[in-house]
Amino acid sequence: MARSGLEEMPLFPLNTVLFPFASLSLHVFEDRYKAMVRRCLDEGRPFGVVLIRSGDEVGGQADPYLVGTAVDIVQSHTYPDGAMDLHVMGLRRFRIRDLDDEGPYLVGYVEPVEEAQLPGPARSEPVLNEAKEQFELLVERLFAKQDLNVSLGFPKDPVALSFTMANLLPLENLQKQMLLETTDTLQRVETLIPILYRQIQELEGPPFVRLTSRELADWITAN
Numbered sequence: 001m002a003r004s005g006l007e008e009m010p011l012f013p014l015n016t017v018l019f020p021f022a023s024l025s026l027h028v029f030e031d032r033y034k035a036m037v038r039r040c041l042d043e044g045r046p047f048g049v050v051l052i053r054s055g056d057e058v059g060g061q062a063d064p065y066l067v068g069t070a071v072d073i074v075q076s077h078t079y080p081d082g083a084m085d086l087h088v089m090g091l092r093r094f095r096i097r098d099l100d101d102e103g104p105y106l107v108g109y110v111e112p113v114e115e116a117q118l119p120g121p122a123r124s125e126p127v128l129n130e131a132k133e134q135f136e137l138l139v140e141r142l143f144a145k146q147d148l149n150v151s152l153g154f155p156k157d158p159v160a161l162s163f164t165m166a167n168l169l170p171l172e173n174l175q176k177q178m179l180l181e182t183t184d185t186l187q188r189v190e191t192l193i194p195i196l197y198r199q200i201q202e203l204e205g206p207p208f209v210r211l212t213s214r215e216l217a218d219w220i221t222a223n
Helices: 031-043 121-144 158-168 173-181 185-204 213-219
Strands: 007-014 023-028 047-054 067-078 084-100 107-112
Touching: 007 031, 007 084, 023 031, 031 047, 031 067, 031 084, 047 084, 047 107, 047 173, 067 173, 121 158, 121 185, 158 173, 158 185, 173 185
Parallel strands: 007 047
Antiparallel strands: 007 107, 023 084, 047 067, 067 084, 084 107
């Protein structure tokens, strides 16, 4: 611990958002990040994945968004040239309060992001159940195209459920970052529900009606 009780967190800026409970595969080849990973492995400590706000993933320094996800290194493989393949798992969110860019890699001094308490069952269960039903329907539609039957097992924890669904939906990075920064579970799920509806609708496709030339006549203007 350092800087008034803030946790020191080595940072890996990427052009992706990683949610808690989600996994990510990384190929590490830059010297600075190889050194960072070796330190984390030697000390048994996490590093933080943060979305790049500006700058590049490879080369110079990147300016990150201030909320990221600490990850545990689940598997690692080192090649003869020192490059590494990593499989990491998202653990918990953090908020950067201070940055140190003096070393070879970026270091954040961070505090936890706390989730708000979930409302009672009368308020939360209808929303959670609707999200689960729509997500299950979406998955069924996806696999029906491949002539496969699937059975889903949802996380019992509402926070894990919300992040699991967010991770599996095709969202833009800024949408994902917004969901990552949201501290209200129900608000996160309520944001996902219309996205689920749209995804299902897109899979089913809009009804197609072929119009005749007579029906089009009023819309045609002669030049």
